[in-house]
Amino acid sequence: MAKWGEGDPRWIVEERADATNVNNWHWTERDVSGWSCDCLRRLLLGVRIQGDEGACTITDLSRCDGEASINNRKGKLIYIYEWALTANWLGTSCSGVKFRGSLEVSNLSDENDLDELDISAALAKDTPPTPLLGLMKTRGVQEVRRALGDYITQLKSVTSSPGPAPKVTSSSSPSSFTLTETFQTTADELYRTFTTQMFVEAFTRSAAVVDGCRGGRFQMMDGSVSGTFTQLVSLHDHHADVMLTFAPRAEQTELTVTCDSLPVGTDDITREGWRRFYFIAIKQTFGY
Known part of the structure; x- marks a missing residue:
């Protein structure tokens, strides 16, 4: 005492x-x-x-x-x-x-x-x-x-350490990347491949919802990919801004995909996802 x-x-x-x-x-x-x-x-x-x-x-x-x-x-x-x-x-x-x-x-x-x-x-x-x-x-x-x-x-x-509760989001700046691929088709046909539900379902081999207009929603790959078309110009919860540029090259079309505001550290896996699930799948499905 x-x-x-x-x-x-x-x-x-x-x-x-x-x-x-x-x-x-x-x-x-x-x-x-x-x-x-x-x-x-x-x-x-x-x-x-x-x-x-x-x-x-x-x-x-x-x-x-x-x-x-x-x-x-x-x-x-x-x-x-x-x-x-x-x-x-x-x-x-x-x-x-x-x-x-x-x-x-x-x-x-x-x-x-x-x-x-x-x-x-x-x-x-x-x-x-x-x-x-x-x-x-x-x-x-x-x-x-x-x-x-x-x-x-x-x-x-x-959360057992002293101080404020941990943040789920990262304080680092978002990442981005640019990826280019060439397809054996016209720019208009390749454009429709991304904005027409029937085509999207064909190359993803799964049901999809695609409202191909400005502000329209899209959902594909069993709901694992979804978003909104912010801008569509013929001859485009974490979210990213994706821009598709279709450049005619004689009988070919060069497609450039630019992704901005990606979650930190996801550049490589997202770039590989575009190659595997979009570029390769479209070529195998339509023969472009």
């Missing part, structure tokens, strides 16, 4: 000129709700499963209601979180038919273990029955449960 006048310094914050919380003895709290929503969205959008029935992919997180905080008491970190989530998924049968549905998580909480989470999958309204729903209810739910476990792990590791 301390002598009179020699009390534990952790208890005498009020008597310090700087009011320092010595050794984190008193309760402190940091809100990490924004970081959590970004982390949950990133992890869930990475869920993709393949089975005999076809493939299913989570395309977006439409609801992320709740909160999360890190609390410090007597030097001990206490994690408090509670979330209700709704995600949408896209299924593609082996025959190429598309089905849409949703997935609900109602009790992601520090009070529940992973195996206690209520995760349910359903088809969208007016969608006909499909075996893909069974795939989502079994393997899909397992993958979602794994992704939610990754969130809890990251919450308890990445």
Whole structure:
């Protein structure tokens, strides 16, 4: 027991000129709700499963209601979180038919273990029955449960250091690249290849939505690629600005793809993606 006048310094914050919380003895709290929503969205959008029935992919997180905080008491970190989530998924049968549905998580909480989470999958309204729903209810739910476990792990590791909650976005400047390829066709025909739904579905070998007008939306490759046509001139959540320039060269066309505002460090993989999934696929499909 301390002598009179020699009390534990952790208890005498009020008597310090700087009011320092010595050794984190008193309760402190940091809100990490924004970081959590970004982390949950990133992890869930990475869920993709393949089975005999076809493939299913989570395309977006439409609801992320709740909160999360890190609390410090007597030097001990206490994690408090509670979330209700709704995600949408896209299924593609082996025959190429598309089905849409949703997935609900109602009790992601520090009070529940992973195996206690209520995760349910359903088809969208007016969608006909499909075996893909069974795939989502079994393997899909397992993958979602794994992704939610990754969130809890990251919450308890990445955010355990003192200071403000970590930022999901990078402070570095966005990247960009320019890529050029030559096609054995006219500029007008190559232009239509990128702006006509039938052509896009042909070279991507999957269903697509392409509204080829200024401000029109496009979605392809099972929802993994989507965006808006900001400008279209005949003879053009992370987002990038992509400009396609078609230059006629006798009986050939030189296509230059310029990508700006890419996420940092994605130049090489995006450039290779354009070569593999666009340039090579278009040549193999149409013989250009």
